[in-house]
Amino acid sequence: MAKRYRPVDRDQQFLLPVSMTDWLPDDHLVWFIIEAVNRLDTTAFHRRARLGGVGRAGYDPDMLLTLLMYAMAHGQRSSRQVERLCHTDVAFRIICAGDIPDHTVLARFRQHHEQALADLLTASLVLAAELGMIRLGVVALDGTKIAANAAKDANRTEAHLRKLAEQHLAGAAATDAAEDALFGDTRGDEPPPDLRDRTNRARRIQQAIDEITARKTAAAQPSPAQQQTADAYVTALTAAATGQSAAAPPGRTPKAADPVTIAELRWQRARAAAQRSYDAWHAKAATLGRTPLGPKAIPPDEHAKVRAARTIYDTTLATAAAAAAAAAAAAGSGAGAGAANSSAENTENTETFQANLTDPQSRLLKTRNGYIQGYNCQTGVSDDQFILHADATQDPNDVQTVPISGFLWVGIGGCNGQNGGAHGMPVRSPGC
Incomplete structure (x- = not known):
């Protein structure tokens, strides 16, 4: 039982540390993302840059890339929200070093580098798995055919909403109790011990990149x-x-x-x-x-x-x-x-498809209720709810959409190739 409430004095003045590196603990996720971007190849993001002209200096593509990766890790898709967080959130402010880019700069950067962003995000997932930041045991992969963006049966009554709220509160309490028993006094999302030390973090990331490269080279050689x-x-x-x-x-x-x-x-x-x-x-x-x-x-x-x-x-x-x-x-x-x-490394499928005049990228897909003109939306999630794969494809079944690059995916069990329940997929650990 508390003796009294803590004072809330918002007029209290205090001095911030001189160095930004003291604003957040060493085990914060932002330090890992900054170091990972420094180690990964970002030459594709520098090709469009034109230096040596007149006018205001441009933003460093590596900084903008780090900002977008950290925003994606926290579910932020809006460029305006990212700009707002650069003013109010310490981690975002550290990434941009106080030089806050406008949301139009972020939007244009994302638009101009869509393919490079997809490739780098894939490499960051592989790197995170190699460093033990993802618990890869069983990956659930499922897809569904989407033909519309709304459904009338999504409406809910007040009684139903109240029931959902009660279920959410009960689930939150159970989750807190389970996490207390599992993690104790820690948050549970801290990086591994050898990544918390700044002096060791760069060496560990470079070692993981070298191991991934060696594994790719070995896999490319025929048996x-x-x-x-x-x-x-x-x-x-x-x-x-x-x-x-x-x-x-x-x-x-x-x-x-x-x-x-x-x-x-x-x-x-x-x-x-x-x-x-x-x-x-x-x-x-x-x-x-x-x-x-x-x-x-x-x-x-x-x-x-x-x-x-x-x-x-x-x-x-x-x-x-x-x-x-x-x-x-x-x-x-x-x-x-x-x-x-x-x-x-990816080869383009040269098979000839029929094209739809209204939406040329959509395909005729078979569902339980017949054929629809649409897309096959896929999502792959690991044991700890880490999203490994999310995409909208044109493939008629789930088998064709299983990612096989790197070491994350090694096969599929119990998949019938049709729309339906999630498919359990055993995944090799980074040590295999």
Whole structure:
């Protein structure tokens, strides 16, 4: 029982610490986000910057990026609210160092760097998991088809709202009791002990980035079995291209096979077949002493199949050269551990779809009640309610939307590929 109330004197004056680093404790989330942005690759956010001109100095893209990441971590989507928090919230004020950007600056920055923001947020989730800030045990993934933004059955009576309020209060009390038993006197959201020390935080984050990079490099290398299958496929295709075999190897091209080599061999095979047909026509003409009936022989390099195969080979060769140049440029700029280059690892689906004239991005999706023209909205959440994935896709089922990059997702169990209950997904821990 309290003896009396504490005084509330809002006219009391006091001096703030001189250094902003003393305003918040070392285990505050803002220090982790600031350090993470300093370590991740942010070159994609600097490409649009134009320095050296006249006028007022611009805002540092790294500072604006840190501000948006911290705002997203607290569910703030409004640029105006972020600007307001920079005036009133200590953590936001620390990020911008007291130089508060206007909400229009934040909105334009987010609009101009949508893809780079998505890539960096993905890398930050991987980094958070690597540092043990997410308890990854079972991830729940579910999707639902959305065709409208409102429903009339969402209206509630006063009695129902009162019942919901009582349930919320009871749930809040139960949650507080459970968290008291679980965390004791701590909040429960503190960073791991080795990340609270400022002198150790940068080294630990860099170590995690290096481990993620090494794991990505190892995953990109084909297994011995995959390489053996690719070598056998290339050998069979070489035999077909040189005339040692009449038929090309069946099945799809192995993923471990070099696409440039495959395209070149298919071009050579098509040209050899056209050459044999061309020689046979001239041999027949020499035997008959006249031009044979039927279509005239086409020179090998002018044959439609040969020209199509040559076009594919030239395109594949140019793509490989561009990828090699991009990789060399990224290695030279030290961007090997960043997230801005992760979009280059994704391949665009070239399958032809039907387009809707009103909303070209929407798709015809099958639901329990028939087909709708809309989107498949997906959300993935970990054990501790950490949102790992949220997106609106065009895929007809949930299987196609499972993220497989990095080490966060390793498969799906019990998924029937239809709209319905959440799918439990076992996830490898960062140590796997």
